[in-house]
Amino acid sequence: MRRIRKRQIFAVGVVVAIATAFAVSAATVQAGSGLPTSIGKGEGHLNVIEWDAYTDPSFAKKFEKQTGCIIHRKNAGSSQEMFALMHANGGGGGGQYDLVSASGDASLRLIYAHDVKPINIKLIPSWKEFLPQFKSPPHNTVNGVHYGVSVQWGPNTFIYNTKKVKPAPTNWSLLYSKKYAGHITIPNNPIQIADAALYLEKTKPSLGIKDPYELTQAQLNATVQLLKRQKPNLKRFWNYAADEDTSFKNGDVWLGAGWPYQTLQLKANHVPVQEIVPKPTTGWADTWMLASRAPHPNCAYKWMKYVTTPKVEAKQALVFGETPVNPKACPYMNKIQKGSCAGYHLNEPASYYKTIKFWKTPIPQCGWTKKQTCMDYNAWVQAWAQVTG
Amino acid sequence: MAADAAAVETGPPIRRARLRLSGFFWRRPWLRAAGLLTPPLAAFLVVYVGALGVLFISSLWTSNSFTSEIEHTWTLANYRTIFSTANPYLHIAGFTLEMAAAVTLTCAVLAFPLAFFMARVAGKRARALFFVMVLLPLWSSYLVRLYAWQTILAHNGAINWALNGLGLPDQSLAYTNTAMWIVYTYVWLPFMVLPIYAALERIPDSYLEASADLGARGWRTFRSVILPLALPGVVAGSLFTFALTLGDYITPILVGGPNSQMIGNYVYENFATNLPFAAALAVIPMAIMGAYLLIARRLGAFEAL
Numbered sequence: 185m186r187r188i189r190k191r192q193i194f195a196v197g198v199v200v201a202i203a204t205a206f207a208v209s210a211a212t213v214q215a216g217s218g219l220p221t222s223i224g225k226g227e228g229h230l231n232v233i234e235w236d237a238y239t240d241p242s243f244a245k246k247f248e249k250q251t252g253c254i255i256h257r258k259n260a261g262s263s264q265e266m267f268a269l270m271h272a273n274g275g276g277g278g279g280q281y282d283l284v285s286a287s288g289d290a291s292l293r294l295i296y297a298h299d300v301k302p303i304n305i306k307l308i309p310s311w312k313e314f315l316p317q318f319k320s321p322p323h324n325t326v327n328g329v330h331y332g333v334s335v336q337w338g339p340n341t342f343i344y345n346t347k348k349v350k351p352a353p354t355n356w357s358l359l360y361s362k363k364y365a366g367h368i369t370i371p372n373n374p375i376q377i378a379d380a381a382l383y384l385e386k387t388k389p390s391l392g393i394k395d396p397y398e399l400t401q402a403q404l405n406a407t408v409q410l411l412k413r414q415k416p417n418l419k420r421f422w423n424y425a426a427d428e429d430t431s432f433k434n435g436d437v438w439l440g441a442g443w444p445y446q447t448l449q450l451k452a453n454h455v456p457v458q459e460i461v462p463k464p465t466t467g468w469a470d471t472w473m474l475a476s477r478a479p480h481p482n483c484a485y486k487w488m489k490y491v492t493t494p495k496v497e498a499k500q501a502l503v504f505g506e507t508p509v510n511p512k513a514c515p516y517m518n519k520i521q522k523g524s525c526a527g528y529h530l531n532e533p534a535s536y537y538k539t540i541k542f543w544k545t546p547i548p549q550c551g552w553t554k555k556q557t558c559m560d561y562n563a564w565v566q567a568w569a570q571v572t573g
Numbered sequence: 574m575a576a577d578a579a580a581v582e583t584g585p586p587i588r589r590a591r592l593r594l595s596g597f598f599w600r601r602p603w604l605r606a607a608g609l610l611t612p613p614l615a616a617f618l619v620v621y622v623g624a625l626g627v628l629f630i631s632s633l634w635t636s637n638s639f640t641s642e643i644e645h646t647w648t649l650a651n652y653r654t655i656f657s658t659a660n661p662y663l664h665i666a667g668f669t670l671e672m673a674a675a676v677t678l679t680c681a682v683l684a685f686p687l688a689f690f691m692a693r694v695a696g697k698r699a700r701a702l703f704f705v706m707v708l709l710p711l712w713s714s715y716l717v718r719l720y721a722w723q724t725i726l727a728h729n730g731a732i733n734w735a736l737n738g739l740g741l742p743d744q745s746l747a748y749t750n751t752a753m754w755i756v757y758t759y760v761w762l763p764f765m766v767l768p769i770y771a772a773l774e775r776i777p778d779s780y781l782e783a784s785a786d787l788g789a790r791g792w793r794t795f796r797s798v799i800l801p802l803a804l805p806g807v808v809a810g811s812l813f814t815f816a817l818t819l820g821d822y823i824t825p826i827l828v829g830g831p832n833s834q835m836i837g838n839y840v841y842e843n844f845a846t847n848l849p850f851a852a853a854l855a856v857i858p859m860a861i862m863g864a865y866l867l868i869a870r871r872l873g874a875f876e877a878l
Contacts, residue, residue: 296641366745421831434729436748562638565846572661
């Protein structure tokens with residue numbers, strides 16, 4: 185008898201606890217859209233999946249002190265790894281992760297796989313100051329719903345050894361020529377197909393490529409052919425940024441596609457390299473996205489609010505070697521490192537951004553035609569295997 | 574017996590319970606065996622065989638290219654993609670197989686004399702020293718050793734430095750299939766040396782004496798007595814080197830070149846967005862290993878383990 189009563193009390197307790205939890209969460213949720221209208225008290229922890237240094241202590245320490253949200257980091261080496269981490273353990277960050285700093289080639293995949301959820305952009309005041317291109321870009325905003333907040337971006341660049349590659353290149357064509365055969369490197373990433381497509385858009389207009397991320401079967405085939413012809417001239421495909429650095433450092437590679445980050449690292453190691461940003465080029469833009477099963481949403485909102493403020497944007501840009509989405513960061517960048525605002529192209533006119541085609545996940549709907557279907561990401565992975573296999 | 578019974582009746586309660594329990598199991602040996610074997614057997618069945626079963630089953634599904642969700646419709650589409658000659662996967666499987674075979678063969682050729690010396694020639698002290706030498710590389714992480722090889726093989730690395738010192742021209746070994754072959758041979762060599770050593774050490778001296786008594790010289794004894802008896806050891810070692818190479822994907826990334834991608838690399842590339850296809854790819858090395866194990870069993874490899 186006594187035992188049964190105990191069990192009953194326990195059951196009632198559980199019901200009350202669950203009801204309370206619902207009531208509390210309902211209090212911060214807007215009735216209609218399901219989005220929070222204010223940021224509540226921090227939960228004390230914040231678990232992120234990030235590109236190395238995206239929560240660098242040089243600017244994250246202050247956040248931890250201000251908010252009491254202690255950051256726990258999980259580094260990802262590639263977009264593939266990032267997606268896999270978010271999608272694991274039932275998806276939505278597995279109930280473990282709160283935020284992911286996804287690049288444009290992973291962000292749509294995360295949205296369609298329901299691993300991330302909409303956010304209330306009004307809770308991030310700096311958003312109003314963003315460059316217009318990064319307020320609601322197609323890689324993180326679907327039908328006007330924001331699935332995260334843009335944080336930083338950069339172009340894909342042409343890196344070359346100034347002692348070996350003469351005269352200095354002005355466009356991508358050297359990567360597809362035999363002149364420096366055996367000394368070229370490109371990333372081992374299916375999204376690299378877009379670079380070749382962009383090159384064909386200019387050099388082979390008969391293919392009718394309108395968007396390097398929206399390719400028909402015929403356009404994708406032509407791109408694969410170009411990459412297959414390029415392959416014998418390659419020294420290697422690089423998987424991690426550090427691998428590309430190593431190949432440049434030890435003299436095996438003289439030119440290749442990379443990011444400003446690598447150039448920065450190589451120059452710091454006194455390797456004679458330069459980079460150019462050919463026009464047009466592909467580029468990436470990263471988004472802090474909220475996991476759909478985030479256990480610490482308040483800390484996550486607090487971080488998105490903090491990391492997009494001009495001062496922090498400037499710091500992160502210079503730590504990693506990338507460009508803020510908030511132009512108000514410009515004077516702070518110059519204060520830390522003279523001329524860096526212009527160096528990272530934060531003061532360019534709007535026409536400049538049109539020359540950068542930002543990564544986005546290939547999906548079956550072509551944006552430029554209703555008559556044909558475009559090849560989806562799985563098809564890109566298969567096509568990339570044809571190149572690397 | 575009587576004393577025992579008395580202890581059961583009179584000892585402290587814990588001791589009494591323990592004795593009663595051990596008596597219970599002593600009277601039912603089958604229960605004792607079942608109790609001991611159930612946990613490892615269950616782990617083996619659930620974690621190992623079960624996982625392989627799930628892997629195979631999921632290779633017969635597809636994934637939604639939009640959401641990456643698995644769609645539970647039965648299809649052989651993944652296998653059709655792999656076996657289609659328009660796709661590179663058969664070629665990749667062939668290359669992976671070749672690499673595994675080349676590495677295994679090289680390891681066997683290098684390991685045999687070493688193991689022979691350790692087992693039959695070296696004294697106690699020298700043998701201990703050789704063991705340390707063979708096992709020493711395993712003390713450092715696999716990744717550390719790969720990065721070390723990256724610098725050794727590099728354009729400005731130790732190999733070219735030595736060649737230039739001898740007045741020879743540079744070799745571009747870095748990021749080639751040759752580099753992969755060298756590195757694999759290096760990292761898996763201990764796994765070949767140890768089983769061969771075990772097999773050679775077990776050959777009784779009397780066999781060799783008998784062979785000599787019957788007039789066989791060194792080469793004849795080696796061919797007719799030592800080699801057949803050591804062969805199971807070689808096959809056992811080859812199981813390790815073969816399987817380890819077959820499933821690896823890190824060496825191609827770090828020391829391989831543009832033509833060095835192996836099956837593992839494509840499993841890795843597909844597993845996040847297209848899990849069923851990755852599973853189908855992973856079935857290939859499993860099938861190869863299955864066939865290899867059957868042949869190895871014929872050759873008596875499992876007696877040498």
